[in-house]
Amino acid sequence: MLTKEKILHLFSALNDALAKRGERGEVGIIGGAAMCLLFDARKSTKDVDGIFKPAATLRKLIAQVAEDERVDADWLNDAAKGFIEGTFDRMPIWNGTHLVVWAPEAKYLLAMKCLSGRWDSMDRKDVEFLVRLLKIANANTVFDIIQHFFPKDSVPPKTEYFLEELFEKMKGRSG
Numbered sequence: 497m498l499t500k501e502k503i504l505h506l507f508s509a510l511n512d513a514l515a516k517r518g519e520r521g522e523v524g525i526i527g528g529a530a531m532c533l534l535f536d537a538r539k540s541t542k543d544v545d546g547i548f549k550p551a552a553t554l555r556k557l558i559a560q561v562a563e564d565e566r567v568d569a570d571w572l573n574d575a576a577k578g579f580i581e582g583t584f585d586r587m588p589i590w591n592g593t594h595l596v597v598w599a600p601e602a603k604y605l606l607a608m609k610c611l612s613g614r615w616d617s618m619d620r621k622d623v624e625f626l627v628r629l630l631k632i633a634n635a636n637t638v639f640d641i642i643q644h645f646f647p648k649d650s651v652p653p654k655t656e657y658f659l660e661e662l663f664e665k666m667k668g669r670s671g
Contacts, residue, residue: 497540498571500532504590506544506561506571511592513557521557523548523597525589526576526608528618530599533589537625538618543568545576579608582645602626607642613655624662635659 498506507523514521525533528541548554551574562569584604590597599605606626609619632638638659642651 497542498529498532498544498567499540500536502567503529503533503541503544506565506567507590507595507597508592509561509565510554510557510572511595513560514553514592514594517553517557519550519553519594521548521550521554521595523554523572523595524580524586525597525599526580526605528622530589530605531618531622531625534587534599535602535625535629537622541618543570544572545574546572547574547577547580548572579612584645602630603641604645606630606638607645610638610642610655610659611646611650611652613652613658615654615658620658623658627662627666633663635663 510521510523523544523546525544525546527545528538529544529546531537532539532541554572558572559569561567562571580600582604585601586598587601588596589599600608606623609623609626612619614620627638632641635656639651639656
């Protein structure tokens with residue numbers, strides 16, 4: 497598992513590798529790493545999902561950092577790049593001399609987590625955390641947020657059920 501401190505250390509090593517080549521890079525992180533680094537919502541994550549550029553250069557350097565730091569080769573991967581679309585605000589995470597790391601705004605992360613619908617994973621707790629962070633009072637507000645970033649027909653039924661159940665549970669706690 498990668499802690500916040502370990503991830504930041506790996507970004508620093510990646511920055512140093514870019515500096516040695518005289519190149520600059522950019523990494524946008526999503527998922528558990530964003531929850532860990534941006535909100536301190538988790539103590540660790542298994543990997544860092546995101547997008548990066550220049551992709552070819554960074555893939556090589558990510559592998560080099562993984563070997564040097566004795567972490568999994570896919571500690572930073574772009575397996576989720578197909579899920580990042582549209583426009584959203586970028587939240588700064590870390591800035592080095594040759595590497596910039598950012599994450600999407602909380603509403604976008606909430607929309608992504610809801611669309612993934614992996615309710616047997618950490619996504620469940622992440623959605624609950626983001627709902628509380630954003631002070632959202634009902635499922636319709638979450639649906640509006642999702643539809644702001646993604647196509648109107650993109651919400652799977654299991655997400656609708658989950659959100660309705662979540663807000664019923666939250667209402668029961670406060671009532």
